[in-house]
Amino acid sequence: MSNAAHRAARGAQVSLDQPLAPLPQEGMGFASAWPVRAGDVDPYNRLRLDGVARYLQDIAWEQLQQTFLERTDPSWIVRRTVIDVIRPVLWPDQVRLLRWCSSMSTRWANMRVRITSDNGGLIETEGFWININESNNMPARISDEGLTYLGRTTDEHRLRWRPWLTDTTPPESDTDLPFPLRATDIDQYNHVNNACYWQAVEQYLVDYPKLVAAPHRAVIEYVAPVLARQHISVRSRYEPGDRGTGNPTLRLWFVVGGTTTTIVRIMPLPGQQPGRT
DSSP, rough: HHHHHHHHHHHHOOTTOOOOOOSSSSOEEEEEEEEEGGGGGGGTOBHHHHHHHHHHHHHHHHHHTTHHHHHOOOEEEEEEEEEEEEOOOOOOEEEEEEEEEEOOSSSEEEEEEEETTTTTTTEEEEEEEEEEEEEEEEEEEHHHHHHHHHGGGSOOOOOOOOOOOOOOOOOOOTOOOEEEOOGGGGOOTTOHHHHHHHHHHHHHHHTTHHHHSSSEEEEEEOSSBBBBTTOOEEEEESSSSGGGOOOOOEEEEEEOOOOOEEEEEEEOTTTTTTTTT
16 A cells, blocks of 8 residues: 555544544654643542643643744634543643644644643543634635644644534424523633533533543534624433443534534543443
8 A cells, every 4th residue: 555545544544433643753742731720620530621621722822832833823723622531630630741733734733632640640632723814714724834843743634624423413402401601701713712612511421420430532523613692502412322332422512593513422432342441
């Protein structure tokens, strides 16, 4: 198989049920570290998913600030985030984050972040980040310098957007719950900040503790932005056995005025046996 065909075949494997791409070589990537914030954990001291999402934003911002990307490619938005909790991070602890590009195109990139902790926590993540033009918030070409920099950790340069979560939104029902927005949920683009959605996810996970008691994968895809003062309702479906596998699955749809803006799925980590911890 040619190198190009090998890259295409490998890229085609990246999907909801596949493992995330490994670090190509030790010593590569952008690294940072800080203590687990007490405000980011649940009553059992587990680092919540919204806390993880904020850490992903923080290291992305640090990388921009400490490299030339702040000058050449300063504005990015995230379209999808994958969080694989292999071993939970528990407070108090110190986390170390390593960020690298796992695949890319001229306007977007998959950015991997590995979170490890002094006490043995391990969380693997990947975000589909789009470079945007600040004047119109539309996808923009990454600078030549940026493309060279991102390409140091991947030889997959033909990344295409392909949604992982394609479930049809269920009809409105009495089980729909409102998700009130606060002024602090709105970012500099007048959108609901991506980490905010994970707070709603955590609200649902309270009723399904087994989903986070074992290794699990959480995926969120942002279909359309939500603006300040818009009203969100959340529809949910919990299945104790997904497609006959025996694996529990929680699905959430964020809806604004009849339009689905965000989709979430929480499920056991791919490769784990049902009920395995």
